[in-house]
Amino acid sequence: MTLRVYDTRSRSKRVFKPLVEGQVGIYACGITPYSPSHIGHARQAIAFDIIVRWLRKSGFKVNYISNFTDIDDKIISVSLEEGVNFLEVANRNIDDYFTVMDALNVLRADAYPRVTETIPEIIEMIQDLIDKKHAYEAEDGVYFEIDTAPEKYGQLTGQTLDMVRKGAGGRVDNTGSGKRDHRDFALWKLAKEGEPNWESPWGNGRPGWHIECSAMSLKHLGEKFDIHGGGSDLVFPHHEAEIFQSECCLGHDPVVQYWLHNGMINIDGEKMSKSVGNFWTVSDALEKIEPLVLRYALINAPYRQPVDFNSVMIDDSISHHGRLLSSYSEALYYSEGIRNDYSGIEHLDEATRRIRAGMDDDFNTRIALVEIQSVVKSLTSLIDSDENDTHLMSAYVQWLEEFAGEVLGILPTPSVAISLHEEKISRRSEISSKVESLLEMRESARASKNWPESDRIRDELTEMGVVVEDSPDGTKWRIS
RNA sequence: GCACGGAUGGCAGAGCAGCUAUGCAAGGGAUUGCAGAUCCCUGGACCCGGGUGCAAAUCCCGGUCCGUGCUCCA
Incomplete structure (x- = not known):
């Protein structure tokens, strides 16, 4: 029996062969906790939960890491709006994440590293990139210089440098003031007035969006690891940026052996987004749907396909x-x-x-x-x-x-399942005598072909939540 | 515009070159006062146009449509 996985980089299914026989290191990009988790987050969490479950079932010893990006522009903007510390915003939404994912029976990862707890490693990695001439200091932060490793461009998306240059069009001028080239991306952003910040050799600031994952995967899984996952919306630029950072810093490639991306969720055929107003948080969904039913719904299509909710x-x-x-x-x-x-x-x-x-x-x-x-x-x-x-x-x-x-x-769990059934049974015995007497009345009505009366009694039973089933060997009933 | 992915019966969704997918819905039958439940049976699809194979939904080329991404956005 051979496990095959679809690798975004090679754009094909490849036989899965871990770096160390019998062991798998897997890193999946988690959430930026600036708002409660939505069902897209749930899909990502469930997809990788099942991947990990199956790897373990197949006999691999798995080390599964999933991160929280607990500092970022949106978290800052929510914290400013509410006038609270940014960590309060992040912690609140991380609590929500665990609450809903537990309900959805998502098993916990082996570790949930957070950006704010990985700052020294991030700084070290940025310094390393500067030393190796892959990054430079500008007036508003530190940037990765794409032109130092042009051959790495487009490994996941198939795009070339020129394509992106064209595609970016007029937006070039609007992004990142200190960049030498618009395709360069921030490794360290100097803090503006009132923003949370950490000390660094380049001034107080915070990590750019992409460097955290390179630093955290290195810290927890080492210089090379087997699987890197996340939502397909992260392929570009996030995961492309990670390839630049990790491979240029560590000096070998590939760092990641297999890239796995889960598909997005559509609502009634349309992309789920706050602006369209078709946005479902997991909590919203759980008010209407049992958690395990939601889980069932989200695995009803293979993880790479889009799911239409x-x-x-x-x-x-x-x-x-x-x-x-x-x-x-x-x-x-x-x-x-x-x-x-x-x-x-x-x-x-x-x-x-x-x-x-x-x-x-x-x-x-x-x-x-x-x-x-x-x-x-x-x-x-x-x-x-x-x-x-x-x-x-x-x-x-x-x-x-x-x-x-x-x-x-x-x-x-078995005990929950048993009690579900026992509830049915006890409900059955509770109403049994009343149902039986109604059925007797109905039987005599039927015997005298008094169909209106017979149907009236059946309606009454329906109201009680009882389903009546006539069959050749008599009438049966059950709780609906 | 560029990149990547997709296009299968009424709907959802497998299929990775030869053999029934499956579920829901529909139709027919058994059972039934009717209904329900159950059982049996049936029909129905591979976006379009070329190409390569003894053989293509399945591989190749071109087109159409849809989704996602194109620098801080899940």
Whole structure:
């Protein structure tokens, strides 16, 4: 079994081979905490959560790092508006991040470095770049000089220096006052009046946007590491800039072996943005959708594809996830918490083979969900068959926990699932006698072909949340 | 304008050269007073034009449309 991943730099799927056998270092760009997390952040977090889960499942020892850019222009502007310290803004939104990502069952990374805790390393790296003549000091900060490494340009985007020069057009004059060339980018920005700042050899200021990730990945993962990830909107300029910084500083290339980028989220076919007014924070979404259903929805397309967030896909996710949850919790209940090895059960073996092949093919969660749906379908008919084969059921339980739970993270814990089912059962016993007597009345109405009365009683039961099902061997009912 | 990605049945979304994707929806049947649930069955797609293959949704070339990025913006 071979894992293949799509590498943005080579623009193709490549067989995954880590630098050190059996170990994987992975760095994924996290958020700039200037506002509460939105569902695009959730998608990024979930995508890399699942990538890490699958790497671990495949036997790799994984070191997963995800950062917070806790100082930046937008954070400063929010802090000025509110008249509070910038760290208060950042910490508040980082708290929000952890709260919602925990709810979405995103496992914690091994470390969450922050820019403000990496200042010495950042300064050291900038100094190194200056010493190596790749960066220069200007009146408003320190800049990386693109022309010192033109061969590195466009590794991720395919653009050349000339293209960008043309594309930038009239904006050249508006960016960065001290730059020698408009394509140069800031490594250190000198502080203006009232801005947060740190001491440096070039004056008090703060790091530019890109250098932090080079410094933090170096600090936590070393001079070369396996996977660097993030949203596809970061490909340019952020990740291109990182290549310049890291490779020029360390003197070798490539520093990053595989570049992985997740796709963006559209709302009803349009880009999600604050200006369009179709902006969903995760908290907004969680008011309407169960967290695990949202997670399900966000992995319904492979991580590189754009996801269109619309009511149809949400409704689909609600019903599909609901089916998974109720069959799982019911099977768990009947099998009394026992787990059974599923190997040897043909259908489950086949599903296992396909789900593995799908996940090994650039983490295709869509394929995985298809297999899970198919397993759920046969489990549901097993439960409905009245055979009460708890041995077989417990094998299904184990399979679902392994793939829907451990790998995709879309199952609640067994105790939560059990209590969901028990709630149903207790609700059932609560209203049982009333329902039974109504059903008897309805039965006699039906016997005398009094259909209006029969339907009236059925409506009454519907109001109570009871679904009536007539069948050849009598009338059954269940909680909707 | 330039770069990168995408275009598959009513919708969502696999497919990476030969073999049913799948789910939802639709139609037919079984069951039913009706409805629901369940089971069985069915139809239906590969943006356009060329090219290379015994064979192309799948590879190549050209076009059209869509998305994203083009310097601090998720």
